Amino acid sequence: MNSFIKNKILGFFVKTNGFFSKLLFGGKAHIFMLHRVLPEKLRIKYDYNIDLAITPEALESFIQYFQKKGFKFISLDELSEKLESRKWGKDKYICFTLDDGYRDNITYGLPIFEKYQVPFTIYVTNCFPNGSAHFWWYWLEEKIKNEEEITFRHVTYPSESNEEKINTYNAIREEIKNCSPSEREELTTYFFQKTEESITKECEDLALNWEELKTISNHSLITLGAHTSNHYSLVHLSDLEMQKEIEVGKIELEKNLEKEICHFAYPYGSLKDANDRDFTFVKNLGFKTATLNHPGNVYSSSLSNRLFLPRYALGNNTSAKRFENYLNGIQHFSTNGWSKKPV
Ligand SMILES: [Zn+2]
Numbered sequence: 001m002n003s004f005i006k007n008k009i010l011g012f013f014v015k016t017n018g019f020f021s022k023l024l025f026g027g028k029a030h031i032f033m034l035h036r037v038l039p040e041k042l043r044i045k046y047d048y049n050i051d052l053a054i055t056p057e058a059l060e061s062f063i064q065y066f067q068k069k070g071f072k073f074i075s076l077d078e079l080s081e082k083l084e085s086r087k088w089g090k091d092k093y094i095c096f097t098l099d100d101g102y103r104d105n106i107t108y109g110l111p112i113f114e115k116y117q118v119p120f121t122i123y124v125t126n127c128f129p130n131g132s133a134h135f136w137w138y139w140l141e142e143k144i145k146n147e148e149e150i151t152f153r154h155v156t157y158p159s160e161s162n163e164e165k166i167n168t169y170n171a172i173r174e175e176i177k178n179c180s181p182s183e184r185e186e187l188t189t190y191f192f193q194k195t196e197e198s199i200t201k202e203c204e205d206l207a208l209n210w211e212e213l214k215t216i217s218n219h220s221l222i223t224l225g226a227h228t229s230n231h232y233s234l235v236h237l238s239d240l241e242m243q244k245e246i247e248v249g250k251i252e253l254e255k256n257l258e259k260e261i262c263h264f265a266y267p268y269g270s271l272k273d274a275n276d277r278d279f280t281f282v283k284n285l286g287f288k289t290a291t292l293n294h295p296g297n298v299y300s301s302s303l304s305n306r307l308f309l310p311r312y313a314l315g316n317n318t319s320a321k322r323f324e325n326y327l328n329g330i331q332h333f334s335t336n337g338w339s340k341k342p343v
Contacts, residue, residue: 001337001338006337009333010330010333010334013329013330013333014330017328018324018325018328018329018330021328021329021330021332021333022327022328022329024329024333025297025328025329025330025332025333025340026092026297026327026328026329027092027296027297027298027299027329027332027340028082028088028092028093028297028298028299028300028302029074029079029082029092029093029094029095029297029298030092030093030094030095030297030298030312030326030327031079031095031097031291031298031309031310031311031312032062032094032095032096032097032311032312032313032314033097033098033099033269033291033293033311033312033313033314034054034059034096034097034098034099034109034313034314034315035052035053035098035099035100035102036052036053036054036098036102036104036105037053037054037055037056037059037098037102037104037105037107037108037109037112038053038054038055038104038108039055039056039108040055040057043055043316046138046141047141047145048137048140048141048144048165048166048169048170048173049137049138049141050317051313051315051316051317052137053104053315054314054315054316055316056108056109056111056112058315058316059109059112060112060115060116062314062323063112063113063116063118064116066094067116070091070092071091071092071093071094072091072092072093072094073093073094073095073096073116073117073118073119074093074094074095074119075095075119075120075121075221075223076095076097076121076223076225076262076263076288076289077223077262077263077288078093078119079093079095079289079298080262080263080288080289080306083289083298083302083303083306084303086300086303088300093298095119095120095121096113096118096119096120096121097120097121097122097123097225097265097291097311098120098121098122098123099122099123099125099227099265100123100124100125100128100207100227100231101122101123101124101125101128101129101207101208101213101227102128102206102207102208103206103207103208103212104206105122105208106208106212106216110216110219110221110222113221114221117221118221119221119222119223120221120222120223121222121223121224121225121263122208122216122222122223122224122225123224123225123226123227123263123264123265123291124208124213124224124225124226124227124253125227125228125229125230125231125249125267126228126229126230126248126249126252126253127203127229127230127231128203128206128207128208129203129207129208129209129210129213129256130203131199131200131203131204131207131209132199132200132203132230133199133202133203133206133207133231134184134188134194134199134230134231135202135206136176136184136187136188136192137173139192139194140169140172140173140176140192141169143192144159144165144168144169144172145165147159148160150168150172152172152175152191153175157171157172177233177268177273178233178236179232179236180232180236180237180241181230181232181237181241184232210256213256213257214256214257214258217257217259223263224253224257224259224261225261225262225263225264225265226246226249226250226253226261226263226264226265226287227249227264227265227267228245228246228249228267229244229245229248229249229252230245231267232245232267233267233268233272233273234246234266234267234273234274234275234278235272235273235274235275235277235278239277242277242278242281243281246264246278246281246282246285247285250264250285250287261287262286262287262288262289263287263288263289263290263291264282264287264289264290264291265290265291265292266278266290266291266292266293266308268293269291269292269293269294269311270292270293270294271292271294271342271343273293274292274308276343279307279308282307283307287307288306289306289307289309290306290307290308290309291308291309291310291311292308292309292310292311292342293311293313294310294311294335294342295310295311295312295326295331295332295335295336296310296331296332296335296336296341296342297310297326297329297332297340298310299340301340302340302341304341305341305342305343308341308342308343309342310332310336310342312326312331
């Protein structure tokens, strides 16, 4: 769509306070993406990664808002059933999902979800419970905070002022995210100078282990989903590497949890991190749903994109306006135009 026309329509949607956009693009369900749940005193230890965590208070206030507005909370299995049967009724639905498998999901998140009886999914990347996760987004933050200049792949980045540090973080982050498995291994050893022991220790501190996952897999509110073995941006992997990441991840989860794993989330999850090749492979493995990190709503017609469903990031910094635009369809239209699918 011509961007002039799109902006005109957007302006109209905004001027009419989302009334018309809600009719057209409000959808039947909204899926929200969280990562960590941390009290403010722990959350503010991070600067560039602060939005990876939501405080229990903010999570609770979002839940209370949805409850007040009459939304119904459903699990991904229930969402999948509604997509299949196309029986939605008059209600609108909310699904909560938490990516990666951080222990704080249970320490600080579960009491809130239990208080309001809200079902949620944790997408587990196997390297978390296996004790081999590269928390490179935290390592990079620490390195940039402590050094005044960073040399990465023969390029020297300034890292003195706060602004320089943020720019340097964002530039290097993008490069590391798009690494191949062998490049990531090399960076871990030589750029970050991490040892196997330090990696295992960090996983023990931050990640749910297999025993904890097995216990929570029987909780009536919790669904465990798959999120690949090692959390690579899939489009940057060869066919074989991509298949191994997804399939081995699913099989290992099922073996250790003695449960079928029916839901999947693409690591990093933007449309630059996963493509048709990956969606098709996920479909052929029998997953019922798969989610992206790409804004948009779920419609009664979304069965056709159940293997690439959109999600909204939710956090303490989600402004009231932005949040409102998620629910009234303005954000969906702004990102996806007339299409009810993310791609
Ligand atoms: Zn993830």
